[in-house]
Amino acid sequence: MTIDEVRQIILNILEDIAPDEDISSIDDNTKLRDQIDLDSMDFLDIVMELRKRFNIEVPEKDYEHLATLAGCISYLQPLLKDRLAAS
Amino acid sequence: MAYDAIIIGSGLSGLAAGIRLAMFNKKVCIVEKHTVLGGLNSFYVRKNRTFDVGLHAMTNFTPKGVRNSPLGKLLKQLRFSHDDFRLCQQHMSEIRFPEHVLRFTNDFEFFRQEVADQFPKEIDGFNKLVEKILSFDELNLNDNETLGSRPILESFIKDPVLIDMLNCPLMYYGNAREGDMDFYQFVIMFKSIFVEGFAKPVGGMHYILNLLEEKFKQLGGELRMGSGVTSINAEKGSVESVTLESGEQLAAESVISSMGYIETLNHCSPSLKETDECETGKVSFMESLCVVDREPRDLGYDKSIVFFSTQPRFDYKVPNEMINVSTGVLCCSNNFNYPEPMKEGLIRLTNLANFAQWDALPRKDYIQAKKNWRNQALESLFTFFPDFRDNVVFLDSFTPKTIKKYTGHINGAVYGSPEKIKNGKTPVKNLYICGTDQGFLGIIGATLSGISMANLHLLR
Numbered sequence: 001m002t003i004d005e006v007r008q009i010i011l012n013i014l015e016d017i018a019p020d021e022d023i024s025s026i027d028d029n030t031k032l033r034d035q036i037d038l039d040s041m042d043f044l045d046i047v048m049e050l051r052k053r054f055n056i057e058v059p060e061k062d063y064e065h066l067a068t069l070a071g072c073i074s075y076l077q078p079l080l081k082d083r084l085a086a087s
Numbered sequence: 088m089a090y091d092a093i094i095i096g097s098g099l100s101g102l103a104a105g106i107r108l109a110m111f112n113k114k115v116c117i118v119e120k121h122t123v124l125g126g127l128n129s130f131y132v133r134k135n136r137t138f139d140v141g142l143h144a145m146t147n148f149t150p151k152g153v154r155n156s157p158l159g160k161l162l163k164q165l166r167f168s169h170d171d172f173r174l175c176q177q178h179m180s181e182i183r184f185p186e187h188v189l190r191f192t193n194d195f196e197f198f199r200q201e202v203a204d205q206f207p208k209e210i211d212g213f214n215k216l217v218e219k220i221l222s223f224d225e226l227n228l229n230d231n232e233t234l235g236s237r238p239i240l241e242s243f244i245k246d247p248v249l250i251d252m253l254n255c256p257l258m259y260y261g262n263a264r265e266g267d268m269d270f271y272q273f274v275i276m277f278k279s280i281f282v283e284g285f286a287k288p289v290g291g292m293h294y295i296l297n298l299l300e301e302k303f304k305q306l307g308g309e310l311r312m313g314s315g316v317t318s319i320n321a322e323k324g325s326v327e328s329v330t331l332e333s334g335e336q337l338a339a340e341s342v343i344s345s346m347g348y349i350e351t352l353n354h355c356s357p358s359l360k361e362t363d364e365c366e367t368g369k370v371s372f373m374e375s376l377c378v379v380d381r382e383p384r385d386l387g388y389d390k391s392i393v394f395f396s397t398q399p400r401f402d403y404k405v406p407n408e409m410i411n412v413s414t415g416v417l418c419c420s421n422n423f424n425y426p427e428p429m430k431e432g433l434i435r436l437t438n439l440a441n442f443a444q445w446d447a448l449p450r451k452d453y454i455q456a457k458k459n460w461r462n463q464a465l466e467s468l469f470t471f472f473p474d475f476r477d478n479v480v481f482l483d484s485f486t487p488k489t490i491k492k493y494t495g496h497i498n499g500a501v502y503g504s505p506e507k508i509k510n511g512k513t514p515v516k517n518l519y520i521c522g523t524d525q526g527f528l529g530i531i532g533a534t535l536s537g538i539s540m541a542n543l544h545l546l547r
Contacts, residue, residue: 016166017163017166018154018163019162019166019167019168020151020152020154020162020168020169037154037155039154039155039160041160041163041164041542042163044542044546044547045163045164048111048546051111052111052112
């Protein structure tokens, strides 16, 4: 998967988790929770969605990497680079 | 073929827990003894009319875009949009006592002003109480300290009538305990009713329950109606399966039960010694539904919900008689901001009731008693409010006995046991409770209860 595809995957997850939020204007380098009001319950959902969709386990010590969209991409891209994006 | 989880009960908490688990690919089955969804917040059909039971209104209303409120959390966790719930806000509600009336809307500052106008000497104390309430962490699942609310209220407010008036709606809408209320419950209810507020979904409970059912099934969840559980089977203190009334046995890694704490322990096999130590709830209600031939406001009923006491002081307890006619709750479903007016006028009257007395009546006397007590309740109401008897086109009532029959709650206790199990744990490993006895109250509370128990015990 390319960086753009990984980015899209994360946006898809966020869109599912927060259906009322406008995710099109998310800035990659600002903390997600400052932009779309995510709490700890929602971060748990992101982690569980990654497990469900890609069988990726994010250990609790790594949660800090998911704070921004850019952080998510750089953390997940190495784990997803050999996968094909779903058609 | 074992399930990851079996959920007992298709009320709001069970459905919500089911959705969360199915969302993350757990193999989950909800078993429901009744043929209708909803448990304590359900609906029934009589003469082509659908009536909600339980739901007068949804508390905890916050507008679209508020994400950190209980409603906002619920919507996010179940992945609904605010619009999906089709919530219509109340017009205005009131607490009516002989010497004072406090009106409230979904704007808390309006209520604060009402308190200032009606109880000018108490407003400073009231404001300090509100500060304490707003900074209180009522959702802490690990805090087992229980404080009564009355002593705390008395440290801020001197006039006992104001304390009674504040307590009245909060107790009616969620207090399992007679007399006083635990302070954290008081805080939950105060925020949900006064700070947030009331709304009703277009289509009532029927609509909300169907919405949850659809989502659960879309996610692959299995729902079995008319499947009461006869026993929850444990081996070496760990749950292994449940047995249904049909005799069928379903194996499960975990069980979440919304039957009530004691009700759940009573179903455990082998039986548990802890069962005897639990306190059972006693608070139950009789409710009469009056369909009227015009809009309630044209009969002098212009409020959404009215909590009233015809006596100067309000005492929340199981009456010595069949019901207590001197205090109650009135709900006019029509007085919410629906996009289109309802087809008919509906006035609901709820009174505290005594389960044991209703339960002891033989069938023939029971039917007669329902009529008699309904008449007495209405007569008492009409000493305080306009008479609408000539405008009634349909009447129906349910009692604590009805509630017991359809929900299985001991004593028809609408709010379950006074002792809440906030972390949802039972003496049996992998058996958890959710719903009324876990301690989050009201419709939104029940739903959040299912969500948090699923998250805490099965998804972490």
